[in-house]
Amino acid sequence: MSSTRLSDAQIAAEALRRLAWDVAVPAHAVRVSVTRGRLTLSGELQREQQRTAMLEDVTRLFGVGSVADRTVVKVG
Template identity: 55%
Template sequence: MKHALSNDDALQQAVVAALRAIGLAPSVIDVAVRGAIVTLRGHVENAAQKHAAQSEALQVDGVLALVVAVEIRNAGSRRMRDDQIAAEVLTRLAWDGGVPPGAIQVQIEQGWVTLLGELERGEQKAAALESVSRLFGVAGVTDLTTIRVEAAERAATTAATVPTVTTVTTVTTATTATTGTDMATGPNRDAAGEQAP
């Protein structure tokens, strides 16, 4: 079992190490800790990096709460307008072979993308989220897509259906008519094999 870190300095070092392991140096994201509450401040290039930083910080033993003050921006470039982001998102989804054409609608507000629609498989949902979250200018993604019930039920039914083999055993009984002789007991003998009077 892992032991929780006992003080804020050790917790800060652990979070910094976790962020370094995914390529986010302290010069990109500053880590402050007070009373086991971790605050991340800084900027990253895309929503995927922001999400990775949040996930890694929450994985560190001893973190009780996480405050995220991380902006998404690319050094030397200006912020994209929502209509530009929408065009990029739609283009990326159209190129993604894992997402059916026209299955997802997008809504953008201040760089935050919301995905809406109905898909057939969880893999399509994951592919859409992955594609969109890595785009420049996307501040974050809310995935409100759903999996079609019929498709999900069909997949569950197919996975749960196991071929059934039924074996039928046929027993044939032969009856022989005899006169004075019982086939099981012999001539004039009772069931115990004794001579009948």
């Protein structure tokens, strides 16, 4: 019996790939870590729309149990 569960490294790689393809999310602005299927996002964004796009990119990834958004939107 084989498991279809993705490893944390596979989930992180897919999250980074999706973020890299989204022109609304600045390149290298978001850091991704995954522990037991829990995805944590951190970094600094320029606009709230970037946060929305980022979350849409990763929230429904296969294998993700939860998403912790620790990004900060820079004001000013």
